[in-house]
């Protein structure tokens with residue numbers, strides 16, 4: 643099978659100029675995955691709130707937020723975003739970061755793109771000096787939970803999120819980041 647490392651893909655940081663393309667990719671990948679889960683009005687409300695070009699543009703300008711994109715010659719195929727932790731974490735380390743988004747286009751899944759973006763998120767959070775990386779994943783998303791577990795993330799409670807008028811359960815997961823790795827990356 644073709645693997646991401648041998649495909650004509652470029653992995654790079656997201657820039658302010660990418661706002662429209664990332665907003666578009668964000669809407670499409672979220673709808674691809676959750677289109678069968680939520681009713682259209684809920685989905686539309688969520689997409690409008692979180693994936694407007696304006697909102698993504700402000701996010702890209704925020705120095706506390708980092709984006710990474712996977713780019714093919716004909717456009718973006720995946721992205722990850724990390725930033726300050728907004729999950730209702732109890733007993734978490736003060737100095738944590740959160741993986742807010744990790745999405746790959748349906749046609750490019752299963753060949754390593756998400757794994758490369760996830761490695762970036764862990765490395766970038768470590769470089770930024772975080773003690774822990776948190777994430778929230780839809781509690782029924784067994785595939786993504788398996789991917790995160792394969793990288794050492796552990797289940798660490800639940801929280802509720804709103805998608806339009808629907809309230810849904812998210813599993814919170816966390817990964818302890820290595821102090822030794824942090825010091826060697828900053829040395």
Ligand SMILES: CC(C)(COP(=O)(O)OP(=O)(O)OC[C@H]1O[C@@H](n2cnc3c(N)ncnc32)[C@H](O)[C@@H]1OP(=O)(O)O)[C@@H](O)C(=O)NCCC(=O)NCCS
Pocket residue numbers: 675744745746747750751752753754755756757758778779780783784785786788789790792
């Ligand atoms: C989850 C998602 C980002 C993974 O991206 P991907 O490109 O398909 O994943 P990859 O092919 O890179 O596989 C990622 C890693 O998980 C491993 N993996 C894949 N399926 C697995 C499973 N069921 N159980 C355990 N590990 C698994 C792979 O071996 C790979 O490990 P490696 O990077 O250490 O080699 C992608 O499937 C996606 O966008 N899904 C829909 C949206 C979503 O669920 N996003 C997460 C929201 S929190």
